[in-house]
Amino acid sequence: MSAAELWYALPLIVSVSLVYAATRYEPMEFIISHAIRTAVWLGGFMLIVTLVLWGLSAWLT
């Protein structure tokens, strides 16, 4: 898998963050701020998992 294919995650992160935030709050400003925090959390989590898997792969080969 090439690094360019990680871009497929971007629309998913945006969609999931916005929809999740919108189901928790009604005012738009809270939806946006919660969506940004969720997106950062998701992106960070995926980055950590990617780095762990990449390190594991490099160590095993």
Place this chain on the structure above:
Amino acid sequence: MAKENDEIVVNLKDPAIAGVLAWLLPGAGHWYQHRRAKAVIFFVCIFGTFMYGMFLGEGRVVYAQWDGPEFRRYPFLCQAAVGLPSLPAVLLAWSGGESFFGTKWYVPPAIIGGKSPELDELHLRLNRRFELGTVFTMIAGLLNVLAIYDAVCGPAYSVARRSRKEGDASETGDGDEAGEGEHPQQHLADA
């Protein structure tokens, strides 16, 4: 700008109708409730994710098939939650149709003698885009489940905020938002 102790009234109108509309078309239930901004968010995000998945899979990733243990299309259980955009798959599976307005969208791959060369060809040609398209459309369906819940019951933290106001700390949710006192009180209003 909403501030602490602001009261936000969410008029859910008829939650049953809103729920059905939200299932039929992402955002339609919220539009019916005059929650227009959220309707646009849900429509763009959920319908957009679904259509992007369909684009990746060239329209062949959403189909209903339940033939024997090898050809059960479990992902469709999630995809069906998007409502109308996935319903042509049910109609085609039911009627045995082989085209959708002149295209192969939603058409289940043919099974011949317990095998499906057409499905093999799809996997070979689309490669990982078949799986990506499947995942995108599944996630769109699961997101619409959240949107339906929001149309029927309102925002998740309405009850928690009300409970906190009443001093019942045991009902303030999972603690995820602890300390975020700047959020408004949100109340649900009957039609």
